[in-house]
Amino acid sequence: MCVWWYKAGMDVSGGNHRHEAPWKRMSKEELDNQYSPSRWVVRLGAEEAMRTYSQIGNEVSKRARATGRSLLNVPYGDGDGEKLDIYLPEAVSEAMPFLVFFHGGYWQSGSKDTSAFMVNPLTAQGVAVVIVAYDIAPKGTLDQMVDQVTQSIVFVQKQYPGNQGIYLCGHSAGAHLAAMMLLADWTKHGVTPNLKGFFLLSGVYDLEPIMHTSENAPLLPALEDAQRNSPLWQLETAPTRPADPACRILVTVGQHDSPEFHRQSREFYQTLCQGGWKASFEELHDMDHFEILWNLTQEDYVLTQSLFK
Numbered sequence: 001m002c003v004w005w006y007k008a009g010m011d012v013s014g015g016n017h018r019h020e021a022p023w024k025r026m027s028k029e030e031l032d033n034q035y036s037p038s039r040w041v042v043r044l045g046a047e048e049a050m051r052t053y054s055q056i057g058n059e060v061s062k063r064a065r066a067t068g069r070s071l072l073n074v075p076y077g078d079g080d081g082e083k084l085d086i087y088l089p090e091a092v093s094e095a096m097p098f099l100v101f102f103h104g105g106y107w108q109s110g111s112k113d114t115s116a117f118m119v120n121p122l123t124a125q126g127v128a129v130v131i132v133a134y135d136i137a138p139k140g141t142l143d144q145m146v147d148q149v150t151q152s153i154v155f156v157q158k159q160y161p162g163n164q165g166i167y168l169c170g171h172s173a174g175a176h177l178a179a180m181m182l183l184a185d186w187t188k189h190g191v192t193p194n195l196k197g198f199f200l201l202s203g204v205y206d207l208e209p210i211m212h213t214s215e216n217a218p219l220l221p222a223l224e225d226a227q228r229n230s231p232l233w234q235l236e237t238a239p240t241r242p243a244d245p246a247c248r249i250l251v252t253v254g255q256h257d258s259p260e261f262h263r264q265s266r267e268f269y270q271t272l273c274q275g276g277w278k279a280s281f282e283e284l285h286d287m288d289h290f291e292i293l294w295n296l297t298q299e300d301y302v303l304t305q306s307l308f309k
């Protein structure tokens with residue numbers, strides 16, 4: 001099922017006309033602008049938005065840890081940075097569903113320690129939440145981050161083989177890392193995770209334009225690095241199939257996200273549909289790049305409700 005909330009003016013022709021990609025006509029300055037989400041926040045200035053972002057992240061994570069039902073800094077690999085936090089519901093059982101979250105920060109900032117946004121509403125509903133740390137740049141390369149995220153999911157599956165489903169959620173750069181799991185070859189890891197759903201919030205799925213921005217260029221030394229790590233490019237070139245045909249993918253973007261972020265989400269959603277994935281697309285009304293995530297602390301927020309379902 002592919003569900004698309006159509007908006008006037010959208011290109012619904014279906015194909016992804018990469019050679020006509022609008023970013024190719026943009027100046028470096030315009031690309032920097034399009035790929036700086038804080039500049040598109042409407043209710044706060046850019047710097048204030050970033051300050052508020054860490055403040056909220058800090059507070060909610062402290063609150064989530066205060067319940068005492070968490071296993072913190074659990075190693076999922078041998079590296080120093082390969083740790084995750086598990087937040088458990090009151091009633092722990094073999095067959096809990098798991099939501100695994102990957103934070104954003106353009107692969108260069110952010111931490112699991114300040115990213116427990118959805119923990120309290122979800123654990124209250126019997127869902128175990130896992131917040132994953134990965135080695136951000138410059139320590140980690142994109143290939144390493146993708147590998148670490150893969151390992152973290154393998155760890156959850158091996159640790160909780162009776163799980164009722166693993167749902168991946170990522171914000172911004174974290175949505176990119178979660179989306180890369182659509183391409184993962186699990187056979188190498190000796191276990192196929194019970195992936196039931198993906199919640200991709202304001203993500204970047206084609207990294208090529210990022211190569212031309214000042215802040216992010218060092219992450220992607222060559223076009224091959226960008227293509228290898230672009231789920232949009234990969235799925236267009238070599239489509240993959242879900243291990244579980246019931247696995248669903250929700251691609252969301254905030255109304256106030258930049259036009260490039262809108263284009264990325266829309267094209268990724270279209271590519272998923274063309275590849276036979278069960279995808280849906282939602283533009284979240286009056287939300288900016290950060291509110292889309294902050295609001296997951298609220299039970300009555302439309303996305304929290306989607307997670308419950």
Ligand SMILES: N[C@@H](CC(=O)c1ccccc1NC=O)C(=O)O
Pocket residue numbers: 035036037038039053104105106107110171172173174215
């Ligand atoms: N320097 C970026 C920061 C940024 O993009 C960001 C910050 C926190 C969490 C997610 C982010 N974006 C994607 O990963 C900006 O200007 O918005």
